Amino acid sequence: MSALLVIEGLRKRYGERALFDIERFTLEAASAYVLTGVNGAGKSTLLRVLAGLEPAEARALHFDGRKLALAPYPDALRAAVAYVHQHPIMFSTSVAHNIGYGLLARGAAKGQVKVDVARAMAWAGVEHLHASAPASLSGGEKQRVALARAKVLRPRLLLLDEPTANLDGAAREQVIALIPTLIAAGSTVVMACHDPDLIGLPGVRRMKLRDGRMEYRA
Template sequence: MSELLSIERLCKRFGERELFNIDRLFIHQAAAYVLTGLNGAGKSTLLRVLAGLEQADAQRVSFLGKDASLSPYCRAMREAVVYVHQHPVMFSTSVAHNIAYGLEARGMPKAEIARLVEEAMQWAGVEHLRDSKPLTLSGGEKQRIALARAKVLSPKLLLLDEPTSNLDGAAREQVISLIPSLVRGGSSVIMACHDRDLIALPGVQRLKLREGRLQMRQQRVRAA
C-alpha cells in the first residue's frame, strides 16, 4: 500500500501548553482511519492542522512522496485535502449550488460541473433535494450534502470531524454507508469520532490520541 502522507515530529502548542507531540504520522493511499481519544485530546485540532487551517510545527512533511508543508500556501496539499466540519456550513442557495461551489471556484466548465454534481447527488441520495434551501434540511441531509460537496473535488485526503454526531439512527446509518465507497474511489479518509460503528468498519485503522501521543493500530478485515 503506497504512502500518501508522512509527517515527522508534529507538535502543536497553545502558549506554554503542549497539546500533542507526535513522533510520526503516516497515512496510506485509499485507506480509512478513525481518530479517537478523550474530549480535549486534540482530535479536531489535528484534523484542522492537516487541513492547513491551524498552524503547527513539523520537522518534515512528505505528500505523495514529495516534500511538502502544512502551510495553507502549500498548493499540492491544499488542492488534495478536504475538511468537513462537524456542523457543515451551507450557503443559503440550493443544494445543487452548495455541491457545485468548489468546482466553480476551480473554474471548471459548467457542463462538467453539472455532470459531477448530478453524480454526487445520486451517490449521496439527495437528488430529490436539488432545489431545496439548506434551512429546510435535517442534520443527516446536511451531512450527506457536505460529503457530496467534498467527493466532487476528488480529494486524496478527506478529513471528517465527528461525521455522525447528533444524527438519529437512520441518518447515521446513511452517512456511515457512504464511507467505504469514498475509499474505493481512491480517497484516504480520517474520521475523528466516538462512533463504534465507524470504528468497527472493515479494514479501518485506528489512530488514538492519548496524553499528547499518537498510537496506531490496524484492525482485522472482517469477512463479508
C-alpha cells in the same frame, strides 16, 4: 502500500499548552483510518491542521513523495485535501450550488460541474433536495450534502470530523453506509469519531490520540 502523507515532528500548542507532539504521522494512500481519543484530546485540531485551517509546527513533511512544508500551507495539499466539519456550514443558496461551488472555484467547466454535481447528489441520496435552501435541511441531510460536496472534489485525503455525532436512527445509518464507498473511490479517509459502527467498519485502521501522542493500532 505507499505513503500518501508523512509528517515528522508534528506539534501543536496553544500558548504554553502542548496539545500534541507526534513523532511520526503517516497515512497510506487509499486507506481508511479512525482517529479516536477522549474529548479534548485534539482530534478536531489535528484534522484542522491537516486541512490547513490551523497552524502547527512540523519538522518535515512529505506528500505523495514530494517534500513540502506545512507552513505556509502548500497549494498541493489545498488541492488534495477536503475537510468536512462536524457542523457543516453552507451558503444560503441551494444544495446544488453548495456541492458545485468548489469545482467552479477550481475553474471546472459549467457543463462538467452539472454532471458531477448530479452524480454526487445521487450518490448521497439527496437529488430531491437539489433546489432546497440548506437551512431547511435536517442534520442527516446536511451531513450527506457535506459529504457530496467533499466527494465531488475527488480528494486524495478526506478528513471527516465526527460525521455521525449529531445523528441517530436512519440518518446515522445512511451516513455510515456512504463511508465505504468513499474509501472504495480511492481517497484516504480519516474520521475523527467515537461511533463504534464507524470504528468497526471493515478495513479501517485505528489511531488514538492519548496525552498528546499518537498510538497506532491494527
